[in-house]
Amino acid sequence: MRYSGFKVIKEGLFGNKGWKPAWRDPAPKAEYDAIIIGGGGHGLSTAYYLARNHGLTNIAVLEKGYLGSGNIGRNTTIVRANYFLQGNSEFYSHSMKLWEGLESELNYNVMHSQRGLINLFHSDGQRDAFARRGNMMVNQGDDAILLDREGVREHLPYLDFEQTRFPIYGGLLHPRGGTARHDAVAWGYARGADRRGVDLIQNCEVTGIDIENGRVTGVQTTRGAIRAKKVGMVVAGRSSQVAAMAGMRLPIESHILQAFVTEGLKPVIDHVISFGMGHFYISQSDKGGLVFGGDLDFYASYASRGNLPMVEHVMEAGMTLMPMIGRAKVLRSWGGIMDMSPDGSPIIDKTHIDGLFVDCGWNYGGFKAVPASGWCMAHLMATGESHPVAARFKLNRFETGHILDEEGTGSQHNLH
Amino acid sequence: MRLTCPLCGPRDRREFYYYGSDDYLNRPAEGDGPQAWDAYLHLRDNPAGITHDLWYHDMGCSSWLRVTRNTVTHEIHAVDAVAAPAKGGAK
Numbered sequence: 001m002r003y004s005g006f007k008v009i010k011e012g013l014f015g016n017k018g019w020k021p022a023w024r025d026p027a028p029k030a031e032y033d034a035i036i037i038g039g040g041g042h043g044l045s046t047a048y049y050l051a052r053n054h055g056l057t058n059i060a061v062l063e064k065g066y067l068g069s070g071n072i073g074r075n076t077t078i079v080r081a082n083y084f085l086q087g088n089s090e091f092y093s094h095s096m097k098l099w100e101g102l103e104s105e106l107n108y109n110v111m112h113s114q115r116g117l118i119n120l121f122h123s124d125g126q127r128d129a130f131a132r133r134g135n136m137m138v139n140q141g142d143d144a145i146l147l148d149r150e151g152v153r154e155h156l157p158y159l160d161f162e163q164t165r166f167p168i169y170g171g172l173l174h175p176r177g178g179t180a181r182h183d184a185v186a187w188g189y190a191r192g193a194d195r196r197g198v199d200l201i202q203n204c205e206v207t208g209i210d211i212e213n214g215r216v217t218g219v220q221t222t223r224g225a226i227r228a229k230k231v232g233m234v235v236a237g238r239s240s241q242v243a244a245m246a247g248m249r250l251p252i253e254s255h256i257l258q259a260f261v262t263e264g265l266k267p268v269i270d271h272v273i274s275f276g277m278g279h280f281y282i283s284q285s286d287k288g289g290l291v292f293g294g295d296l297d298f299y300a301s302y303a304s305r306g307n308l309p310m311v312e313h314v315m316e317a318g319m320t321l322m323p324m325i326g327r328a329k330v331l332r333s334w335g336g337i338m339d340m341s342p343d344g345s346p347i348i349d350k351t352h353i354d355g356l357f358v359d360c361g362w363n364y365g366g367f368k369a370v371p372a373s374g375w376c377m378a379h380l381m382a383t384g385e386s387h388p389v390a391a392r393f394k395l396n397r398f399e400t401g402h403i404l405d406e407e408g409t410g411s412q413h414n415l416h
Numbered sequence: 417m418r419l420t421c422p423l424c425g426p427r428d429r430r431e432f433y434y435y436g437s438d439d440y441l442n443r444p445a446e447g448d449g450p451q452a453w454d455a456y457l458h459l460r461d462n463p464a465g466i467t468h469d470l471w472y473h474d475m476g477c478s479s480w481l482r483v484t485r486n487t488v489t490h491e492i493h494a495v496d497a498v499a500a501p502a503k504g505g506a507k
């Protein structure tokens with residue numbers, strides 16, 4: 001069923017009785033050409049592009065819970081292409097282009113809103129670093145504008161410009177940056193994949209990976225064994241557990257990142273804003289809630305809920321930057337399990353086991369990567385070769401020293 | 417979350433700096449190849465359950481501590497000084 005404005009009006013007039021489920025609920029077959037483990041954003045987009053770009057439709061996505069129950073439905077929805085390092089910048093640039101065509105591609109409203117992202121800076125050194133980053137973004141073919149203090153004031157008059165502790169020197173504006181509706185991205189890719197014949201199998205946890213003579217032959221699941229010659233592990237925060245089923249140890253540590261949302265307010269924050277002192281970023285959702293977050297809780301955790309010190313830190317940073325939000329009541333806070341890599345950059349690669357592929361290490365930036373990650377993982381699984389824009393996301397780059405440490409913070413999993 | 421430092425007693429989590437898994441205690445020997453260093457610095461078991469990791473009592477006694485805790489429930493099971501004299505000093 002194609003969605004359209006006409007369809008909405010017609011259904012509205014006739015009691016909305018004509019809508020059908022957006023995807024089927026098939027039972028797993030005994031064998032597929034390829035299996036994707038994990039029905040988050042990356043798993044669903046991988047399945048979609050395997051079908052769309054490579055004609056592979058006899059494939060399944062196996063999800064232990066329901067589609068979109070992981071980080072894809074828990075993030076703060078920031079979409080940007082403001083990376084500095086070669087290896088990262090071309091990848092996120094590719095992703096941004098896919099975002100820009102995503103709604104017509106999927107025939108699904110993902111509410112992609114290029115409202116502009118402003119990263120604030122608060123010292124001469126930070127200004128230099130942002131100017132350099134802006135130049136790299138422009139060289140990559142993306143957009144960046146360096147704003148001075150008055151330039152920031154025009155966009156964001158409500159910031160506390162007068163404070164002496166962290167004076168606002170200016171900001172790097174990335175006009176194409178913005179947000180999207182996170183669930184809709186999962187649902188849009190799920191529907192698109194299903195329509196191309198992909199089986200989306202929910203409540204199906206992978207409990208083992210079958211390997212014979214160094215080749216993957218299938219998986220064991222809570223809904224029985226399923227054979228496949230190609231298996232992709234796309235399970236974000238659970239990557240270490242799933243890889244362990246294949247006897248692998250990954251360069252990943254799982255950490256909690258919290259996020260917060262307030263009661264709905266009238267439109268007040270038009271951009272996505274990040275504070276350069278103390279990690280804090282904020283935007284306003286289409287429902288009116290202020291959506292904001294900060295740093296990791298900093299210690300390895302699978303608890304899906306955070307601890308109070310980070311709550312306090314995030315609130316303090318928000319109040320320092322824009323005291324006007326102090327009256328808003330926080331409605332909810334939650335946490336998601338992040339797959340932190342030692343250099344803060346992802347992995348999209350084959351493994352030492354034939355037919356077994358891995359897509360992980362998204363840290364807390366994997367939402368914006370959903371389109372390009374699926375595109376590149378599908379390319380890798382279909383052709384056996386890395387896609388050119390993801391060619392540096394190698395599993396062994398830590399051993400060979402080819403790390404992509406965007407923030408230059410060193411090889412510690414929680415520092416990115 | 418609170419950690420009970422063997423020297424200072426129960427203290428707020430904010431007094432401590434988290435470094436990472438206690439794999440960091442098993443430094444490769446001189447002459448070991450890149451694989452050993454990769455395993456030491458980057459590769460992790462990353463368990464969902466009981467784990468052992470290193471914390472530094474930054475705003476307390478400055479001890480390095482080996483904490484045994486549950487990554488799913490945030491329960492703390494044991495906190496031991498890395499440089500416990502009974503174990504023959506710092507490794």
Ligand SMILES: Cc1cc2nc3c(=O)[nH]c(=O)nc-3n(C[C@H](O)[C@H](O)[C@H](O)COP(=O)(O)OP(=O)(O)OC[C@H]3O[C@@H](n4cnc5c(N)ncnc54)[C@H](O)[C@@H]3O)c2cc1C
Pocket residue numbers: 037038039040041042043062063064065066067068069070071072073074075076077078079204205206207234235236237238242257258259293334335336337338362363364365366367368369
């Ligand atoms: C609070 C928060 C804020 C964030 N903010 C941003 C942001 O502003 N911008 C941005 O770009 N990124 C952001 N991120 C990061 C982004 O959400 C993640 O990097 C990304 O969603 C991870 O990929 P995914 O969608 O595939 O993961 P998930 O949605 O977590 O998908 C993994 C799936 O695998 C399933 N699974 C696990 N184990 C198994 C198994 N054994 N068998 C079957 N299925 C299994 C899980 O149930 C899950 O559904 C944020 C994350 C959090 C938590």
Ligand SMILES: [Zn+2]
Pocket residue numbers: 421422423424425473476477478479
């Ligand atoms: Zn102490």
